[in-house]
Amino acid sequence: MSTHAIIGCGRVAPNHVDGFRALDDYELSWACDRDAVAAKQFAADHGIARWTSSVDDVLGDADVTSVSIAVDHAQHARLAERALRAGKHVLVEKPLCLAVSDAERLAELAASGDRVLSAVSQHRYDPVVLAVREWLDDGLLGRLLFVRTSLEASREPEYYTGSYWRGTRAGEGGSALINQGYHCLDVTRLLCGDLAVRAAIANTTALAGTIETEDTLVALLAAGVTPVTLQVTVGSTTQWRTRIELVGDRGTVSLDIDHPGAVHRATGNAELERRAEALRDREVEPPPPGIGYYGVSHRRQIADFAAAVRHRTPMAVPAGVGVGMVRLLAELYAAT
């Protein structure tokens, strides 16, 4: 039996409980939050035996095999490094960290210590995303002419004013892009390959006076010769809506990574249309309790992480995926 501890008992932590609870060879041993009241409450709510407000208790426990790090972005690097140096395998929430140099150091540290390090990219495991990846590989879209990827979300001022880190440069490192927009950019990288930044504009309009980071960012990128446009905002009136549209010379696909992910349009050839129809008929897993649009794929990534810890099987999201995202985010912000 392996044991896992959760560091940071906030909004996303229940998805980590849900994922590790779904495994029969893993148990949850600690709920850790620097806010002792939150740690105690989280442990009680989720039936976790021990709680603590000190990361030292978790990292000093030789029985702990692995940890989730689910705190503000600014602390990811320091806590992940401490956990790796303590010999733990690490699943860190996105983004892996803020600075490229930290991301590279963490990946090296994990590799040299033979530890598993993965940054959460749950939508890379979504059935819809994996199906579209396969259609691209099978040539059903032909050569990509252009790609559009976007997130329209709404965040009330209280979401930021009630948080010790959101909307601050020091704690979040950005907002609409690095936090909410992360997922559509990450999935676009999976579908299209490495992205080069050509231009970017960031604005703070809807949340001016509330946040010091951007509420809206638009960029032009290139995947090889294919132009990719990215639009993300947290200032709209729509709670959460992603769209990724891939237009090729054999077919066009429009999908989202909301829950449950959907293919809205697949057109251009009979085989593409047949496969899209089959995908629409699939059974859809209900989301775990909590925030529905995070989806169900934390479970899949956690199962992949646990297998890697046990058997050193390669993960679909190795440390390099997280490092690549930190590099791309840094380039995008530098271009604004």
Ligand SMILES: NC(=O)c1ccc[n+]([C@@H]2O[C@H](COP(=O)([O-])OP(=O)(O)OC[C@H]3O[C@@H](n4cnc5c(N)ncnc54)[C@H](O)[C@@H]3O)[C@@H](O)[C@H]2O)c1
């Ligand atoms: N993958 C996803 O879909 C998804 C969704 C939401 C959040 N996230 C990510 O998860 C992370 C956390 O986000 P959240 O919304 O849960 O934040 P949150 O503010 O709700 O929770 C963070 C918690 O960490 C605790 N904390 C801070 N520093 C600590 C420390 N040194 N030791 C122990 N506990 C500490 C805080 O007290 C707080 O309870 C972020 O990286 C965010 O981007 C990912």
